[in-house]
Amino acid sequence: MFSPHAPMEWAGGQLGLLALIVVGRGPDWNDLALARACRQLFGSSRLVRAQDLSAYVGPDGIKLWHGPGELMVPEACFIRSLGHGTHEQLVARKAVLRAAEELGSLLINPIQALERARDKFSALLALRRAGFMVPRTYLTELSPVAYRLSSSMGKFVFKPITGSLGFGSMLFEDRDLAFNILRMLETHGYPLYLQEFLGEGGRELRIFMLAGEVVASAEKISPPGSWKKNVAQGARMIRAEVPAELEEMCKKAVQELGLLYAGLDVIEVDGQFIALEVNAAPNWKGLQECTGLDIGYLLASKVLEQLRS
Incomplete structure (x- = not known):
């Protein structure tokens, strides 16, 4: 059972680094998989709710807390969700994470990029700038x-x-x-x-981008009697290849948005690729099951590579 203020922390590895996985209400399968990968690669990982983080700034510097306990500065901070809340609460949570960034934490994805991709309409504007066709x-x-x-x-x-x-x-x-x-x-x-609605016009792809490259892709198949193609709604995925033309468009999109990793939903209609939306904190359970790739491990490895460089 996930306890909001009790540290859900694992130790492992030999590097002695800390990765923070910031979640909303509580960790899901993807968050837990990422935490395990970070424990293995970084040395330790901690799952925390965004609303349970606090910060201080003053003449003597910047400090962080998780619940009532002071928090050591994490080398990496994976922002999986800011949770629900008022506008003021969300602003406060982002400000606390910016304090972590001031202390040297690498935020994945960066706050500015998350803000650009957070709402679907702004994300569509960015996808259009990147060269994608978008639906009306x-x-x-x-x-x-x-x-x-x-x-x-x-x-x-x-x-x-x-x-x-x-x-x-x-x-x-x-x-x-x-x-x-x-x-x-x-x-x-x-x-x-x-x-x-373009769902009847062609196949829909989920493309997982990491550091400007396609690492996994699949066709999304809706369950019988449903138009929705979300794994959380009972859909399944079948491994699929991404044409070179589409791969280049996806690279431009994540570059435009400033995202280290992202999930793009693209539908192919009459040979044309139309971007439906982009997720700046995508889930990957369905992709992992159909491709056999340990995507959480790949993500943690790429972030560790960036820290070392």
Whole structure:
């Protein structure tokens, strides 16, 4: 059982370095796999919730705490999630992580890059700058505007603008049904992010990028009776190769966003590659199962290589 304030820490290896894995509510399979890899390569690793970290700055320097205990400066800090919270809470968590960076910690991914990729619309803008085609996508806070704009699309999907794993995404064919739901979402303060549905047009790929290179890729297959292709929603993956043209586009995208590692979702329609979104803290369990690669180990190894250089 994950205890928020009790250090979930492992010792191992011979380097005597500390890797911090920052999570939201609690660690998932991917976080635990990364922690094990860091323990093996760095010497020790610690899983912490973002909201349980504290910082101090004053004339005598900068200090960090995890819960009530002072925290030694980690050599690497893998930001898997900042967790849920108000705008002010998220700002505070990022400020604490910047304090760790001031002390010499390598943040993976950097705060600035996470901010660029955190919301789906900003990420699409970056993907477009990198040369990708993107789906027709609207962002508004007004349900009547969303209703009018959606008339240009047949089927379309509402997605939480900062969500992941497919949770909360809804597929619509009926604009009037969509309007009733979007109006309710508007009253609760949710931005309305609408994207044309291309899922019936071709295969969808998940591409895992690390240090500007493709390390794993797979085709995403939705479960029977579902349109969603998220592993967390029951989808499966089949190993797939990435064409050279697409690989170059992915390299430009992660460079544009400043990400050391990322997961890109790309759909191939009539021979054209269309970027759906990019995840700056992607999960890799499905990819690992279909490729046989230990992706957490590869990620930790690359970060250790950067620290040594």
